[in-house]
Amino acid sequence: MNFSNTLIKLKESLQENWDNFINHIPEIIIAILIIIIGFLLANVISKTFKRTVSKKSQDPLMTNFLAKSLKIGFLALIVMLALKVLGLGGIAAGLLTAAGASALIFGFAFKDVGENFISGVILSFNRPFNVNDTVMIGDIFGKVKIMEFRFTKLKTFDGRDVYIPNSDIIKKAVYNYTEDGFYRSDFIVGIDYDDDVDFAKEIILDVVTKTKGVINTNQHECFVTVNDLGVSTVNLKVIFWTKTKEYKRGALEVKSDVIKRVKNVISENGLNMPADIKEIKLYGSQDSIPVQLTK
DSSP, X not given: OHHHHHHHHHHHHHHHHHXXXXXXXXXXXXXXXXXXXXXXXXXXXXXXXXXXXXXXXXXXXXXXXXXXXXXXXXXXHHHHHHHHHTTOHHHHHHHHHHHHHHHHHHHHHTHXXXXXXXXXXXXHHSOSOOTTOEEEETTEEEEEEEEOSSEEEEEETTSOEEEEXXXXXXXXXXXXXXXXXXXXXXXXXXXXXTSOHHXXXXXXXXXXXXXXXXXXXXXXXXXXXXEEEOSSOEEEEEEEEEEOXXXXXXXXXXXXXXXXXXXXXXHHTTOOOOOOOOOOOOOTTOOOOOOOOOO
């Protein structure tokens, strides 16, 4: 008897649930349509927003962050609306509570992932570089290519792709070589002890400042100074500025041109760049060195 009653109750329960399902089919269809249309609209709105902001901003990380935030917020509203249509407003509130608890749990479980994400958010608002800047982070030197929420990608000048966690960027010193486009270069040139140092400095500075690509202003001033006295030369240090976003190639090409022109102007003005003096000592009973000159 009990078994029969159980079957009857089960049948009645299934029938009741089925009837409820049939009665709610319009709401279910509307909720599904809301979610589908909402997802499509979220993609369109996000892409349109990203495209519009990209035209006015040169900040890809900030643009991505705002576009993704807008999309996630819009999708959350769509899901809540769909649950309301189904009469499941209480479940929507429960989902929000569960999401908060889950975020806390996953935050402890995936500490590094969360740390990198939060660092990415911080960098999106305040960071020491932009895409295509040449930077040194720790001991990694290269050009910034991609900035994401978890990592930043650098392309080193020997062709390697390095993915640096954003948390490391927050913690380490960052050297930006091209933030304002100006870069200072220098090199040493040696002249003979008998040469006029002031005259050498004058002609070197003149040719340096006239070299294409060299900047010489009050803020970025080129100059030549006596660096030290070598074994056989008075060593002059030539310091000059270049303006370039292409740190490695642009700056090195200008430096190469400057060195070549300095070498030529020294020779043209009768100055000498002597080689190092070598001292030869005789030991024991040796009193001469056999030397043979050949043409």
